[in-house]
Amino acid sequence: MADPATYRPAPGSVPESPGVYRFRDEGGRVIYVGKAKNLRSRLNSYFADFAGLHPRTQTMLQTAARVDWTVVGTEVEALQLEYSWIKEYDPRFNVRYRDDKSYPYLAVTLDEEFPRVMVMRGAKRKGVRYFGPYSHAWAIRETVDLLLRVFPVRTCKPGTFERQHRIGRPCLLGDIGKCSAPCVGRVTPQEHRLLAEEFCEFMAGNTGRFIKRLEREMRAAAAVEEYERAARLRDDVRALQQALEKQSVVLGDDTDCDVIALAEDPLQAAFQVFYVRGGRIRGQRGWVVDKVEDVSAGELVERFLMQLYEEGADAGMPREVLVPAEPADATAMTDLLGGRRGGPVRLRVPQRGDKKALLDTVERNAREALKQHKTRRSSDLTARSLALQEIQEALGLAEAPLRIECYDVSNLQGTDVVASMVVFEDGLPRKSEYRRFKIRTVEGQDDVRSIHEVITRRFRRHLAERDAAPAVAAERREGAAGDVLAAYGFEDAEEGGHRPIDPETGRPRKFAYPPNLVVVDGGAPQVAAARRALDELGVDDIDVCGIAKRMEEVWLPGDDDPVILSRGSEGLFLLQRLRDEAHDFAIRYHRQRRSKGMTASELDAVPGLGPARRRALLQHFGSLRRLKEATPDQIAEVPGIGLRTAESILGALRGEPSSGEHGQGEKPG
The missing domain is CATH 1.10.150.20 (5' to 3' exonuclease, C-terminal subdomain)
Known part of the structure; x- marks a missing residue:
C-alpha cells in the first residue's frame, strides 16, 4: 500500500479551474477518474484529512501511486471528458453500471431494402429503429402479431426471404395476409418501406390518425355496400385498439418523458427507467450499480444520465426527464443533454400529482430489483470467494489467484492448429482480454509443444512491455515515445491488435497484467511445458497448474500425483469453467480458420x-x-x-x- 503523502501535489501546483483528474497505480493504469469545478479544492480534499475519508476512498488512495489532471474550459466539457475517460479506462474504483438483465427491443431494420420487424437484444446499430425496451419478448410478439394485420411488414430472416424468393412462393404469413410478401413481388420496395415507416410511426405514439383513417375507410366501404371490406377494416381498427390497450395509460395523451428512480444501500444501487410516450408506458429497463466509491444520490443520477443518453442526438430522448434527485451539477447536465438531443431538455424532481405517483411506482420497481439482485448476488459472491480460497489452499499458493489465465489448443488431425487464452478476474470472465493464437512453429498434433509456444509468446510480450514502460514514460515527455515502442517491437499487433499500455495516458497494454495463476487444459506433460516456457523466460513469480478432462484431476509442475478436489468443490467448478471457456474459445477460432480454408481451397x-x-x-x-x-x-x-x-x-x-x-x-x- 502506498502512502498518499508521497505523491501529493506540491502546494499551489494545482490550478483553481474546472477539470478532470486521474489517479494511477504503480503500473500506470488509471484506477479512478473524477471531475471538479475547482481542481485545487477537490484534490486537497483527498489529502487534507485521510482518516476522515470513506474506507473505499482510503483504499483507492493507498492503491494509487500518482495523480494528474487536465484543465478544461467549462463544466460541460468536464462532464464529457470524465465520461469518455471512464469508458476508455474502465477504472476499478469508479461506479460501474450494468443491465440487471438482457432487455429485448422491437427493432425495424430501415437500413435494408425490405425492412424487417424483429425482436433484438444487445448493442444497437445504425439504420435500425428501436422501440422499448420491454420486460419480455413475448409481449413484443403479441403486439407485433396484432399490428401485422394493418401493417404487413416482413418478419422473416434473410435466409427465409431468399428461399421464398427463389421458389417464387410466399410463406404462411404471406398467405394469411400478415405479410405483404415482398419476396415474390406483391409489393414494390417503395410500398413495403412505406408500410414499415407507418409501423414505426404508430409505435412512436402517433396512433390517432391511423385509427381515424381506417374508420373513414370502413364507413366509406359500408356506404357503397362493400360489407366484406368494411368488416375487415373494422377488425383492423379493433386490432390497433387492442394493441394500445396492452400499454398502460399513466399520464396525459401528449406527455413524453422518461421516469428514472433509484434505490440504494451503502454498497449497491438499482436504477429503473420507464419510457412514457403519448402518455403510455412504452418500455422499461433496469441497471445495477456497484458503489465502488462514496457518492451521493445526485452524483449517481448525474453519471447515470450520461450513460443512459450516451448515443448523441438520439430520437428516443424526450423533452422532459423525471429524476429522483437533482444531478450534482444540474445546469451543466441540462446543457449537455440539450446539445445531445438537439433541443431543450428539462430535468425535474416531481413533488406532487400524477408524475410524482408514477415516480413512486418506478421507485418500488427499483427497490424490488435491488432486493432480487442482492438475493442472487450474495450466493455468487460467496461462491466465488470460496472458490478462490479453495484453489489457493489446494495448490499451496501464496495468495488467492485474483487473475487467472487459461490456455487451450485446438486442431483437426494436426491441421489449422490454434490456441486460446481466456482471463478470469475475481472469479468472473474478463472477455475484453481474451486472446487467440495461430500456432507458428509446431506442425501436426502436438499439444505439448503448442502450449510451450503459446506461453512463450504471451510472456515474452509481457516482459517486453514491462521493460519498455520506463523508456516510454521518459521519451514521451520529449515526444519520441513512438520510436521507443518501435524499438521494442510493438508495431507487431498480430496476436491481439492492441497497443501496450502508455504509462503517461493509462491506455491498456496488449496483455494488461500478468496473472497470479496460469491454467492449461491437460495433464502433467502440458503443465511441464508451460512451466518450462516460464522458466526459460526467467518468470518465477507465476504459478502453473493443469486440469485434465479424464478424471478432472489438477496437476502441478514436478508432482507425480495429481491434486484431487472434491466433486462439489467451488474451486473445481471454477477451474472447470475456465477450462471449458478456453476450449470453446479455441474451437470457435479453429472452425473460423478451417471454414475460410475450405471455402478458399474448393472454390x-x-x-x-x-x-x-x-x-x-x-x-x-x-x-x-x-x-x-x-x-x-x-x-x-x-x-x-x-x-x-x-x-x-x-x-x-x-x-x-x-x-x-x-x-x-x-x-x-
Whole structure:
C-alpha cells in the first residue's frame, strides 16, 4: 500500500479551474477518474484529512501511486471528458453500471431494402429503429402479431426471404395476409418501406390518425355496400385498439418523458427507467450499480444520465426527464443533454400529482430489483470467494489467484492448429482480454509443444512491455515515445491488435497484467511445458497448474500425483469453467480458420473464378453444401456466372471434370 503523502501535489501546483483528474497505480493504469469545478479544492480534499475519508476512498488512495489532471474550459466539457475517460479506462474504483438483465427491443431494420420487424437484444446499430425496451419478448410478439394485420411488414430472416424468393412462393404469413410478401413481388420496395415507416410511426405514439383513417375507410366501404371490406377494416381498427390497450395509460395523451428512480444501500444501487410516450408506458429497463466509491444520490443520477443518453442526438430522448434527485451539477447536465438531443431538455424532481405517483411506482420497481439482485448476488459472491480460497489452499499458493489465465489448443488431425487464452478476474470472465493464437512453429498434433509456444509468446510480450514502460514514460515527455515502442517491437499487433499500455495516458497494454495463476487444459506433460516456457523466460513469480478432462484431476509442475478436489468443490467448478471457456474459445477460432480454408481451397480451384464471384455464389446459396446440390442452370442465375462456368464450378466441388475441360460436347474417355 502506498502512502498518499508521497505523491501529493506540491502546494499551489494545482490550478483553481474546472477539470478532470486521474489517479494511477504503480503500473500506470488509471484506477479512478473524477471531475471538479475547482481542481485545487477537490484534490486537497483527498489529502487534507485521510482518516476522515470513506474506507473505499482510503483504499483507492493507498492503491494509487500518482495523480494528474487536465484543465478544461467549462463544466460541460468536464462532464464529457470524465465520461469518455471512464469508458476508455474502465477504472476499478469508479461506479460501474450494468443491465440487471438482457432487455429485448422491437427493432425495424430501415437500413435494408425490405425492412424487417424483429425482436433484438444487445448493442444497437445504425439504420435500425428501436422501440422499448420491454420486460419480455413475448409481449413484443403479441403486439407485433396484432399490428401485422394493418401493417404487413416482413418478419422473416434473410435466409427465409431468399428461399421464398427463389421458389417464387410466399410463406404462411404471406398467405394469411400478415405479410405483404415482398419476396415474390406483391409489393414494390417503395410500398413495403412505406408500410414499415407507418409501423414505426404508430409505435412512436402517433396512433390517432391511423385509427381515424381506417374508420373513414370502413364507413366509406359500408356506404357503397362493400360489407366484406368494411368488416375487415373494422377488425383492423379493433386490432390497433387492442394493441394500445396492452400499454398502460399513466399520464396525459401528449406527455413524453422518461421516469428514472433509484434505490440504494451503502454498497449497491438499482436504477429503473420507464419510457412514457403519448402518455403510455412504452418500455422499461433496469441497471445495477456497484458503489465502488462514496457518492451521493445526485452524483449517481448525474453519471447515470450520461450513460443512459450516451448515443448523441438520439430520437428516443424526450423533452422532459423525471429524476429522483437533482444531478450534482444540474445546469451543466441540462446543457449537455440539450446539445445531445438537439433541443431543450428539462430535468425535474416531481413533488406532487400524477408524475410524482408514477415516480413512486418506478421507485418500488427499483427497490424490488435491488432486493432480487442482492438475493442472487450474495450466493455468487460467496461462491466465488470460496472458490478462490479453495484453489489457493489446494495448490499451496501464496495468495488467492485474483487473475487467472487459461490456455487451450485446438486442431483437426494436426491441421489449422490454434490456441486460446481466456482471463478470469475475481472469479468472473474478463472477455475484453481474451486472446487467440495461430500456432507458428509446431506442425501436426502436438499439444505439448503448442502450449510451450503459446506461453512463450504471451510472456515474452509481457516482459517486453514491462521493460519498455520506463523508456516510454521518459521519451514521451520529449515526444519520441513512438520510436521507443518501435524499438521494442510493438508495431507487431498480430496476436491481439492492441497497443501496450502508455504509462503517461493509462491506455491498456496488449496483455494488461500478468496473472497470479496460469491454467492449461491437460495433464502433467502440458503443465511441464508451460512451466518450462516460464522458466526459460526467467518468470518465477507465476504459478502453473493443469486440469485434465479424464478424471478432472489438477496437476502441478514436478508432482507425480495429481491434486484431487472434491466433486462439489467451488474451486473445481471454477477451474472447470475456465477450462471449458478456453476450449470453446479455441474451437470457435479453429472452425473460423478451417471454414475460410475450405471455402478458399474448393472454390479457388475453379479457373477464372475471382473473389467477387466467389462471394456472390456464397451469398446466393448460403453455403458450399447448397452450392454443391444446385444444378448448372440454378448456378447460372447468379449474376456474372455463365452456364459453362457453372459446370466448371460443379466439377471442381464434386471432384469431377467439367465438360469445359474436354471441349464443347466432349465426354471424358
